[in-house]
Structures are given as structure tokens and as C-alpha cells.
Amino acid sequence: xxxxxxxxxxxxxxxxxxxxxxxxxxxxxxxxxxxxxxxxxxxxxxxxxxxxxxxxxxxxxxxxxxxxxxxxxxxxxxxxxxxxxxxxxxxxxxxxxxxxxxxxxxxxxxxxxxxxxxxxxxxxxxxxxxxxxxxxxxxxxxxxxxxxxxxxxxxxxxxxxxxxxxxxxxxxxxxxxxxxxxxxxxxxxxxxxxxxxxxxxxxxxxxxxxxxxxxxxxxxxxxxxxxxxxxxxxxxxxxxxxxxxxxxxxxxxxxxxxxxxxxxxxxxxxxxxxxxxxxxxx
Amino acid sequence: xxxxxxxxxxxxxxxxxxxxxxxxxxxxxxxxxxxxxxxxxxxxxxxxxxxxxxxxxxxxxxxxxxxxxxxxxxxxxxxxxxxxxxxxxxxxxxxxxxxxxxxxxxxxxxxxxxxxxxxxxxxxxxxxxxxxxxxxxxxxxxxxxxxxxxxxxxxxxxxxxxxxxxxxxxxxxxxxxxxxxxxxx
Numbered sequence: 425x426x427x428x429x430x431x432x433x434x435x436x437x438x439x440x441x442x443x444x445x446x447x448x449x450x451x452x453x454x455x456x457x458x459x460x461x462x463x464x465x466x467x468x469x470x471x472x473x474x475x476x477x478x479x480x481x482x483x484x485x486x487x488x489x490x491x492x493x494x495x496x497x498x499x500x501x502x503x504x505x506x507x508x509x510x511x512x513x514x515x516x517x518x519x520x521x522x523x524x525x526x527x528x529x530x531x532x533x534x535x536x537x538x539x540x541x542x543x544x545x546x547x548x549x550x551x552x553x554x555x556x557x558x559x560x561x562x563x564x565x566x567x568x569x570x571x572x573x574x575x576x577x578x579x580x581x582x583x584x585x586x587x588x589x590x591x592x593x594x595x596x597x598x599x600x601x602x603x604x605x606x607x608x609x610x611x612x613x614x615x616x617x618x619x620x621x622x623x624x625x626x627x628x629x630x631x632x633x634x635x636x637x638x639x640x641x642x643x644x645x646x647x648x649x650x651x652x653x654x655x656x657x658x659x660x661x662x663x664x665x666x667x668x669x670x671x672x673x674x675x676x677x678x679x680x681x682x683x684x685x686x687x688x689x690x691x692x693x694x695x696x697x698x699x700x701x702x703x704x705x706x
Numbered sequence: 707x708x709x710x711x712x713x714x715x716x717x718x719x720x721x722x723x724x725x726x727x728x729x730x731x732x733x734x735x736x737x738x739x740x741x742x743x744x745x746x747x748x749x750x751x752x753x754x755x756x757x758x759x760x761x762x763x764x765x766x767x768x769x770x771x772x773x774x775x776x777x778x779x780x781x782x783x784x785x786x787x788x789x790x791x792x793x794x795x796x797x798x799x800x801x802x803x804x805x806x807x808x809x810x811x812x813x814x815x816x817x818x819x820x821x822x823x824x825x826x827x828x829x830x831x832x833x834x835x836x837x838x839x840x841x842x843x844x845x846x847x848x849x850x851x852x853x854x855x856x857x858x859x860x861x862x863x864x865x866x867x868x869x870x871x872x873x874x875x876x877x878x879x880x881x882x883x884x885x886x887x888x889x890x891x
Contacts, residue, residue: 478835491783491836531773544855573788606811608833660889667884
């Protein structure tokens with residue numbers, strides 16, 4: 425049993441919110457370099473080069489890569505042998521977000537209610553917190569600041585079982601085609617397959633956590649991802665939708681068991697900045 | 707593909723006439739930010755015959771809500787938001803004299819048609835390159851709707867702000883043409 429005061433979580437979340445927004449992640453840099461070398465469109469190459477210049481400037485000037493510093497999506501793996509003390513765990517996470525978005529000069533992009541007032545909550549809380557209890561005595565945290573433009577292009581569908589793999593592939597490809605230049609391509613395509621209605625959406629989001637430079641550990645799914653990436657990059661959308669051969673940097677699938685009558689599929693799109701940062705509290 | 711062209715605001719009809727989709731433009735002069743909430747208010751003001759917070763005639767609207775500036779900084783990161791959310795409001799603003807918009811991503815056919823009807827253009831900036839864009843902003847001040855926070859209307863003076871012509875006054879569309887050119891399905 426390990427005792428951890430929730431106050432220790434606050435500065436960790438604060439730093440992750442800032443770091444994810446200021447510093448482009450190495451896996452994204454590697455993928456953009458790889459695609460820049462292959463991009464056929466001169467405008468596409470120019471856009472990718474402007475993005476690279478933006479990485480350098482953001483880090484040097486300590487400014488967020490994108491003005492849309494997003495909703496703070498936070499994945500927590502909480503070791504079951506951790507005993508949390510000192511206050512409310514979720515409130516500690518929100519306090520970290522509050523401090524990170526305020527002290528880091530990040531944009532506050534949440535409204536307190538979706539319809540009636542749509543008044544800005546002022547401190548970018550509440551965060552979207554997903555906590556999973558896992559074996560162990562550490563707290564693993566990933567912050568995924570998620571912008572609105574890419575998130576808006578996401579989709580979910582309860583397919584017929586008979587639609588099979590080809591139905592899944594078509595749904596994902598059509599979702600990316602319809603999104604076009606709006607979600608800031610080249611995008612990262614997260615696919616949640618199976619589970620039920622809400623779990624498929626969660627899986628799609630969670631699939632974005634896999635480093636872009638890593639393949640799916642299951643070779644069968646790795647092959648499906650590869651086929652999907654090929655189809656998506658033949659759509660011609662290109663960087664910012666101006667036409668080109670780089671429409672997506674990767675496709676990541678998470679599949680789970682589902683009901684005999686069901687085939688849920690969800691697509692969650694992330695923009696080319698694909699901001700993420702992780703830490704472990706021991 | 708793109709040779710760089712410089713343009714100064716206000717854009718006159720001869721400037722607009724020459725613009726071709728895919729051209730890279732370095733824009734200098736005065737522009738205004740407005741996004742979802744500000745658009746709703748601007749169109750409401752037009753509908754009720756009240757005066758607007760800035761002169762819409764020959765105006766250029768940038769669909770953007772900046773990140774906060776650090777002390778001493780002109781502006782925080784500022785890049786385009788998805789333009790499609792403003793499509794519903796755009797024809798009314800074009801009718802009031804708006805001549806150009808800067809955003810990212812495709813517009814509806816209704817907007818593309820309205821650009822032809824009102825002889826106006828749509829530029830795309832590079833989404834997610836908001837520090838690069840902020841370097842082109844030489845002054846910034848909030849002129850309306852401060853209570854909307856990042857959705858307030860800012861008057862910006864920009865110098866060599868990089869954009870691409872996405873929709874011209876003849877109904878051409880870089881997204882349609884560019885994507886068709888590289889489609890290999």
C-alpha cells in the first residue's frame with residue numbers, strides 16, 4: 425500500500441497541460457518528417473514545413489502550438505494499492521488544469537453549459553477525467569488537450585453485424601473524407617470497435633494514446649490499420665485540405681468484445697499537433 | 707505551385723479580381739477577429755438595424771480566438787478555427803459589405819455561391835500553426851464583446867500574414883480542386 429496526498433497531483437497536471445501545449449511530442453515530429461519526405465503536393469509540403477517552424481517557435485517562445493488549447497482530456501491509471509489522502513482526487517485534477525491553463529497562458533475554451541448561457545467557465549474546467557483502476561501502486565497520468573475542430577468531426581455508428589470489416593472500413597474512410605480540411609489534417613484517426621455505444625466512443629479516444637510510431641500489437645489489427653491509412657491517404661485531402669498525399673499520420677484501433685447483435689464503431693479524430701504528455705506519480 | 711503575392715487592406719475590387727485559388731498571399735493591414743458567439747451577435751445587430759462595432763464595408767474577418775498574451779506580448783497564439791461553423795451567418799455579413807474571410811477548411815456551397823454574388827474571397831490560414839501566425843500580428847485590441855473572453859472581437863494590424871486563396875470571386879474552390887488532383891482511389 426502506498427499513500428499519496430492528492431495535493432501532489434496538482435503540479436503534475438499543471439505541468440502536463442502546459443508541456444503538451446508548448447512542446448510538440450517526439451512521435452508527432454517523427455511522423456511529420458516521414459510524411460514530408462513523401463508528400464507530392466508542393467503546397468502540402470509548404471504547409472508541413474510551416475507546421476515544423478511552428479514547433480520550433482512554440483518551444484522557444486513558450487507559447488501554445490495552437491490557440492485552441494482544447495478541453496483537457498485526462499486519462500488516469502490508478503494503482504489499486506494506492507491510498508489517496510488529503511482531499512478530493514477529481515478536484516485536485518481540476519485544480520491542476522485551472523493552474524496550468526491560467527499560469528501557462530492557455531486559452532480557456534469551455535462553456536459552463538452547452539445551450540442556455542454558453543458562458544465561458546473561465547478556467548478551462550471541468551476536465552474530462554477517465555480513471556481506470558489497475559494493479560500496482562503508482563498513478564499514471566496522460567493529458568490530451570483536445571481542440572474543438574477535430575473533435576467535431578468525430579462520428580459513431582451502430583453497424584449491422586453483417587456489415588463486417590468492410591462496413592467498418594467504409595465508415596472510417598467516409599468519416600475522414602467528410603471531415604476534409606476542417607479538422608486540421610494530417611489527422612490522427614482513432615477507431616473504437618466493439619464494446620457498446622458509449623464504450624466504442626471511449627475506445628476511439630483512448631486509441632489516440634498509442635504512440636504514433638508504434639504499430640498495433642496485434643498483427644491482424646496492424647494490417648487493418650495499414651489498409652485504412654492507405655485508403656485515407658489516397659483520398660487526396662492533404663495538409664489543411666488543400667490537396668496532397670498526407671491526409672492522416674496514423675490510424676489506431678482499439679477493439680473490445682461486444683454483443684452478438686452489435687457492431688459499434690466510433691471514430692475520434694485528432695489534429696496534426698496531436699498534443700499529449702504523460703507522467704507517473706510514485 | 708504558389709508564388710508569393712503581397713496584399714494590403716482594404717482590398718479593392720481590382721485586388722479581388724486577380725486572386726486565384728492556391729495562391730499564397732502575405733496580407734498586411736487591418737483585420738478583425740470574430741467566431742461563433744460574435745457572429746451570432748453581429749447578425750442579430752444587422753437584423754435589428756443597429757450599428758456594428760466595426761465598419762463591415764470592405765472588412766476582413768479572421769475566424770479566430772487567441773490564447774492569452776503574456777505580459778508585454780502583443781498577442782498569444784492565434785490561428786484559424788473551422789470556418790464551416792460560421793457558414794450560416796456569412797451571407798448576411800457579405801450583404802453588409804464583408805470582402806474577405808480567413809479561416810480553415812471547406813465552406814458550404816451557399817457560401818461559395820455568395821462569394822460570387824458579392825465578389826468576395828475566402829482565405830485559408832494554417833490551422834495549428836498559431837505561433838507562426840502570431841508573429842505577423844503587430845497590434846491587437848479588443849473592440850467589442852469583451853465579456854466573451856477569447857470570442858471577443860479584436861482589431862488586429864497584421865504584417866505579412868500568410869494565407870492561401872481558398873475560394874475566389876469566380877466560384878473556384880481549392881479544397882475541391884486540390885483534393886481531386888491528389889485523389890488516387
